Amino acid sequence: MSGLPQIVGLGILDADGRRLNQARDRPNLDDDRSGREYFRALKENPKLPSYVGKPLRGTLSGAWIIMQSRPVLGPDGAFLGVVFASTEMRYFEDLFRATSLGDGYTASMLRDDGTLMARYPTVGQIGSVFPSAILQTLTNSRSGVTHTHEPG
Numbered sequence: 768m769s770g771l772p773q774i775v776g777l778g779i780l781d782a783d784g785r786r787l788n789q790a791r792d793r794p795n796l797d798d799d800r801s802g803r804e805y806f807r808a809l810k811e812n813p814k815l816p817s818y819v820g821k822p823l824r825g826t827l828s829g830a831w832i833i834m835q836s837r838p839v840l841g842p843d844g845a846f847l848g849v850v851f852a853s854t855e856m857r858y859f860e861d862l863f864r865a866t867s868l869g870d871g872y873t874a875s876m877l878r879d880d881g882t883l884m885a886r887y888p889t890v891g892q893i894g895s896v897f898p899s900a901i902l903q904t905l906t907n908s909r910s911g912v913t914h915t916h917e918p919g
Contacts, residue, residue, distance in 0.1 A: 779851075785799055805849065877897060882897075
Protein backbone atom coordinates (compact mmCIF):
# COMPACT_ATOMS: atom_id res chain seq x y z
CA MET A 768 0.00 0.00 0.00
CA SER A 769 2.90 2.38 0.62
CA GLY A 770 3.66 2.61 -3.11
CA LEU A 771 0.03 3.24 -4.06
CA PRO A 772 -1.25 6.31 -2.20
CA GLN A 773 -4.76 5.93 -3.61
CA ILE A 774 -5.25 2.53 -1.90
CA VAL A 775 -6.79 2.88 1.57
CA GLY A 776 -7.46 -0.78 2.29
CA LEU A 777 -6.56 -4.29 1.16
CA GLY A 778 -8.19 -7.56 2.09
CA ILE A 779 -9.04 -11.13 1.26
CA LEU A 780 -12.32 -13.03 1.51
CA ASP A 781 -12.85 -16.79 1.50
CA ALA A 782 -15.15 -18.61 -0.93
CA ASP A 783 -18.15 -17.86 1.31
CA GLY A 784 -17.43 -14.13 1.54
CA ARG A 785 -16.01 -14.12 5.07
CA ARG A 786 -13.12 -11.74 5.65
CA LEU A 787 -9.87 -13.60 6.29
CA ASN A 788 -7.66 -10.55 6.60
CA GLN A 789 -7.57 -6.83 5.92
CA ALA A 790 -4.63 -4.43 6.01
CA ARG A 791 -6.32 -1.74 8.12
CA ASP A 792 -8.17 -3.86 10.65
CA ARG A 793 -7.68 -7.00 12.65
CA PRO A 794 -9.29 -10.03 11.05
CA ASN A 795 -12.90 -10.49 12.04
CA LEU A 796 -13.95 -13.95 10.95
CA ASP A 797 -17.60 -13.05 11.56
CA ASP A 798 -17.43 -10.27 8.96
CA ASP A 799 -19.65 -11.62 6.16
CA ARG A 800 -19.23 -9.73 2.90
CA SER A 801 -20.97 -12.29 0.69
CA GLY A 802 -23.66 -9.75 -0.21
CA ARG A 803 -21.22 -7.16 -1.51
CA GLU A 804 -21.44 -6.32 -5.21
CA TYR A 805 -17.80 -7.17 -6.00
CA PHE A 806 -17.92 -10.52 -4.21
CA ARG A 807 -21.18 -11.61 -5.86
CA ALA A 808 -19.94 -10.59 -9.32
CA LEU A 809 -16.74 -12.64 -9.02
CA LYS A 810 -18.33 -15.65 -7.32
CA GLU A 811 -20.97 -15.81 -10.08
CA ASN A 812 -18.33 -15.42 -12.81
CA PRO A 813 -14.87 -16.37 -11.47
CA LYS A 814 -13.41 -16.16 -14.98
CA LEU A 815 -13.63 -12.37 -14.82
CA PRO A 816 -10.03 -11.20 -14.39
CA SER A 817 -11.10 -8.29 -12.18
CA TYR A 818 -14.09 -6.23 -11.12
CA VAL A 819 -14.53 -2.53 -10.30
CA GLY A 820 -17.52 -1.84 -8.07
CA LYS A 821 -19.82 1.16 -8.02
CA PRO A 822 -18.82 4.01 -5.71
CA LEU A 823 -19.98 3.75 -2.13
CA ARG A 824 -19.40 5.57 1.12
CA GLY A 825 -16.61 4.11 3.25
CA THR A 826 -17.94 2.69 6.51
CA LEU A 827 -15.17 4.27 8.60
CA SER A 828 -14.29 7.47 6.72
CA GLY A 829 -17.58 8.32 5.00
CA ALA A 830 -15.50 9.20 1.90
CA TRP A 831 -16.47 7.98 -1.57
CA ILE A 832 -14.55 4.79 -2.36
CA ILE A 833 -14.57 2.03 -4.94
CA MET A 834 -13.61 -1.59 -4.50
CA GLN A 835 -11.37 -3.20 -7.09
CA SER A 836 -11.24 -6.97 -6.79
CA ARG A 837 -9.91 -10.14 -8.35
CA PRO A 838 -10.93 -13.76 -7.90
CA VAL A 839 -8.61 -16.23 -6.20
CA LEU A 840 -8.72 -19.56 -8.02
CA GLY A 841 -7.21 -22.94 -7.19
CA PRO A 842 -5.03 -24.89 -9.64
CA ASP A 843 -8.18 -26.64 -10.87
CA GLY A 844 -9.97 -23.31 -11.44
CA ALA A 845 -12.15 -23.65 -8.33
CA PHE A 846 -13.26 -20.38 -6.76
CA LEU A 847 -11.39 -19.91 -3.45
CA GLY A 848 -12.27 -16.31 -2.68
CA VAL A 849 -11.58 -12.69 -3.55
CA VAL A 850 -8.78 -10.19 -2.95
CA PHE A 851 -9.81 -6.55 -2.89
CA ALA A 852 -8.46 -3.03 -2.59
CA SER A 853 -10.42 0.09 -1.73
CA THR A 854 -9.57 3.42 -3.32
CA GLU A 855 -10.75 6.85 -2.23
CA MET A 856 -12.12 8.81 -5.18
CA ARG A 857 -10.66 11.99 -3.69
CA TYR A 858 -7.26 10.79 -4.96
CA PHE A 859 -8.47 11.07 -8.57
CA GLU A 860 -10.27 14.38 -7.97
CA ASP A 861 -7.00 15.80 -6.58
CA LEU A 862 -5.10 14.42 -9.59
CA PHE A 863 -7.59 16.01 -11.99
CA ARG A 864 -7.33 19.32 -10.10
CA ALA A 865 -3.51 19.23 -10.27
CA THR A 866 -3.60 18.72 -14.05
CA SER A 867 -6.33 21.28 -14.71
CA LEU A 868 -5.97 23.28 -17.91
CA GLY A 869 -7.84 26.26 -16.44
CA ASP A 870 -11.34 27.67 -16.90
CA GLY A 871 -13.70 25.33 -18.70
CA TYR A 872 -11.58 22.26 -17.90
CA THR A 873 -13.41 19.20 -16.64
CA ALA A 874 -12.16 15.69 -16.08
CA SER A 875 -14.37 12.74 -15.21
CA MET A 876 -13.72 9.09 -14.54
CA LEU A 877 -16.57 6.75 -15.48
CA ARG A 878 -17.18 3.06 -15.13
CA ASP A 879 -17.99 1.29 -18.40
CA ASP A 880 -21.73 1.45 -17.56
CA GLY A 881 -21.52 5.26 -17.27
CA THR A 882 -21.39 5.45 -13.47
CA LEU A 883 -19.55 8.60 -12.34
CA MET A 884 -16.56 7.61 -10.21
CA ALA A 885 -14.74 10.95 -9.83
CA ARG A 886 -14.95 14.42 -11.35
CA TYR A 887 -13.19 17.77 -11.22
CA PRO A 888 -14.61 20.27 -10.69
CA THR A 889 -17.08 18.50 -8.46
CA VAL A 890 -20.55 18.79 -9.96
CA GLY A 891 -23.35 16.28 -9.67
CA GLN A 892 -23.33 13.16 -7.59
CA ILE A 893 -20.71 10.44 -7.47
CA GLY A 894 -22.51 7.23 -8.43
CA SER A 895 -24.91 8.89 -10.86
CA VAL A 896 -25.05 7.48 -14.40
CA PHE A 897 -24.11 9.57 -17.45
CA PRO A 898 -26.48 9.71 -20.44
CA SER A 899 -25.84 7.18 -23.19
CA ALA A 900 -25.09 9.96 -25.73
CA ILE A 901 -21.97 10.89 -23.77
CA LEU A 902 -21.00 7.23 -23.43
CA GLN A 903 -21.05 6.73 -27.21
CA THR A 904 -17.77 8.69 -27.35
CA LEU A 905 -16.12 6.00 -25.25
CA THR A 906 -17.53 2.96 -27.03
CA ASN A 907 -14.79 0.45 -27.90
CA SER A 908 -12.01 2.68 -26.57
CA ARG A 909 -10.12 3.13 -23.33
CA SER A 910 -10.55 6.92 -23.29
CA GLY A 911 -12.35 9.67 -25.12
CA VAL A 912 -13.19 13.32 -25.22
CA THR A 913 -16.63 14.81 -25.37
CA HIS A 914 -17.73 18.44 -25.39
CA THR A 915 -20.91 19.29 -23.55
CA HIS A 916 -22.52 22.40 -22.17
CA GLU A 917 -23.70 22.15 -18.61
CA PRO A 918 -26.01 24.58 -16.86
CA GLY A 919 -24.49 26.66 -14.10
